[in-house]
Amino acid sequence: xxxxxxxxxxxxxxxxxxxxxxxxxxxxxxxxxxxxxxxxxxxxxxxxxxxxxxxxxxxxxxxxxxxxxxxxxxxxxxxxxxxxxxxxxxxxxxxxxxxxxxxxxxxxxxxxxxxxxxxxxxxxxxxxxxxxxxxxxxxxxxxxxxxxxxxxxxxxxxxxxxxxxxxxxxxxxxxxxxxxxxxxxxxxxxxxxxxxxxxxxxxxxxxxxxxxxxxxxxxxxxxxxxxxxxxxxxxxxxxxxxxxxxxxxxxxxxxxxxxxxxxxxxxxxxxxxxxxxxxxxxxxxxxxxxxxxxxxxxxxxxxxxxxxxxxxxxxxxxxxxxxxxxxxxxxxxxxxxxxxxxxxxxxxxxxxxxxxxxxxxxxxxxxxxxxxxxxxxxxxxxxxxxxxxxxxxxxxxxxxxxxxxxxxxxxxxxx
Ligand code: EPU
Numbered sequence: 228x229x230x231x232x233x234x235x236x237x238x239x240x241x242x243x244x245x246x247x248x249x250x251x252x253x254x255x256x257x258x259x260x261x262x263x264x265x266x267x268x269x270x271x272x273x274x275x276x277x278x279x280x281x282x283x284x285x286x287x288x289x290x291x292x293x294x295x296x297x298x299x300x301x302x303x304x305x306x307x308x309x310x311x312x313x314x315x316x317x318x319x320x321x322x323x324x325x326x327x328x329x330x331x332x333x334x335x336x337x338x339x340x341x342x343x344x345x346x347x348x349x350x351x352x353x354x355x356x357x358x359x360x361x362x363x364x365x366x367x368x369x370x371x372x373x374x375x376x377x378x379x380x381x382x383x384x385x386x387x388x389x390x391x392x393x394x395x396x397x398x399x400x401x402x403x404x405x406x407x408x409x410x411x412x413x414x415x416x417x418x419x420x421x422x423x424x425x426x427x428x429x430x431x432x433x434x435x436x437x438x439x440x441x442x443x444x445x446x447x448x449x450x451x452x453x454x455x456x457x458x459x460x461x462x463x464x465x466x467x468x469x470x471x472x473x474x475x476x477x478x479x480x481x482x483x484x485x486x487x488x489x490x491x492x493x494x495x496x497x498x499x500x501x502x503x504x505x506x507x508x509x510x511x512x513x514x515x516x517x518x519x520x521x522x523x524x525x526x527x528x529x530x531x532x533x534x535x536x537x538x539x540x541x542x543x544x545x546x547x548x549x550x551x552x553x554x555x556x557x558x559x560x561x562x563x564x565x566x567x568x569x570x571x572x573x574x575x576x577x578x579x580x581x582x583x584x585x586x587x588x589x590x591x592x593x594x595x596x597x598x599x600x601x602x603x604x605x606x607x608x609x610x611x612x613x614x615x616x617x618x619x620x621x622x623x624x625x626x627x628x629x630x631x632x633x634x635x636x637x638x639x640x641x642x
Contacts, residue, residue: 233606234638239474247455264450326399380405534601
């Protein structure tokens with residue numbers, strides 16, 4: 228199994244291009260199920276999770292062709308309407324085929340994703356919403372079985388904003404009869420990106436980016452050619468790495484508007500952040516100041532950046548308090564960071580980080596994507612060698628991370 232080896236102590240310097248967003252690409256690729264024509268998607272990142280969704284679409288008998296970062300998908304005749312356990316187990320975002328399959332073929336059988344390392348992650352709100360649109364839903368043998376002759380629009384309130392839940396409902400409602408109003412929805416940029424793709428396909432959808440989305444169902448949708456938005460979490464990870472190593476990194480092809488909360492925190496820790504259109508330059512401070520971090524739904528501070536900022540605070544001056552409000556178990560990186568010498572105490576959904584003068588390299592292992600990224604960051608500042616095991620988590624969500632880091636001067640290699 229691959230591992231990544233980092234020799235700490237080098238400041239990251241130079242320029243890096245940000246890839247397409249994983250969490251935008253996954254729902255966007257599943258919109259191909261809503262039309263018979265051939266769709267073209269540009270700027271699709273080369274990631275394990277993207278491979279998994281393409282594999283699932285091919286399993287449903289869609290034609291999937293990849294040329295570099297462009298993917299063509301034609302789902303003319305679907306031969307199945309099932310997402311099997313083996314595919315959902317690999318990637319829980321496979322649940323995103325539920326809404327489009329119901330809308331297009333009136334039935335779907337999708338393995339229930341289990342809990343994962345970061346929390347229980349139920350899908351009750353997806354199911355409650357689809358039931359409100361008239362789907363009959365049963366849970367049998369570990370599968371969600373849903374069917375409906377034609378979905379009918381309704382008023383749906385989400386108990387909490389859910390990103391993939393909102394996406395599933397959007398993709399179901401675009402072909403439903405009548406009007407659907409989705410309330411208390413997620414407002415992430417990936418939701419706006421999905422709404423944009425659906426609109427270009429001919430859907431009538433308004434309000435994405437606000438907490439209420441209104442969709443008037445249409446009879447059919449057309450294929451599209453679209454470009455995936457930049458990955459704000461990959462960008463945020465490189466920004467944190469620049470600040471952490473007292474480096475000077477310019478990110479290109481990113482969308483600073485999507486990173487306001489992260490940029491604001493970086494400025495508070497003392498980094499110098501300059502924005503020029505779609506480029507952002509981050510210069511690390513001599514001494515990292517401590518800040519408190521509370522994760523919140525967008526536009527709040529992203530849970531997907533919490534672990535990376537915890538590394539930053541591990542070597543800051545003073546104390547910082549983390550509060551994780553999205554997932555109940557998203558401190559799995561803490562015990563590994565402690566092995567590198569970080570001083571972190573967890574109590575419930577809070578973590579107190581007391582900055583230490585230095586971390587020291589050691590072998591580590593992570594069980595989640597963003598936790599793995601945080602361990603690479605820790606390796607960049609730790610004295611000596613850090614070996615990160617179970618690299619497949621990283622490959623799920625970061626395109627060529629070690630190559631990009633090496634391009635910025637990090638001593639990092641894969642074995
Ligand atoms: N929730 C429910 N019931 C539901 C759905 C969600 O209780 O039916 C709860 C969750 O348990 C959680 C909260 O609502 O406590 C928010 O979860 P959400 O549904 O928004 O998460 P998600 O859609 O499963 C997406 C991203 C995650 C990201 C979260 C939060 C994708 C494919 N995944 O997950 O990304 O952390 O939103 O922003 O978009 C990652 O990329 O590493 C990653 C985990």
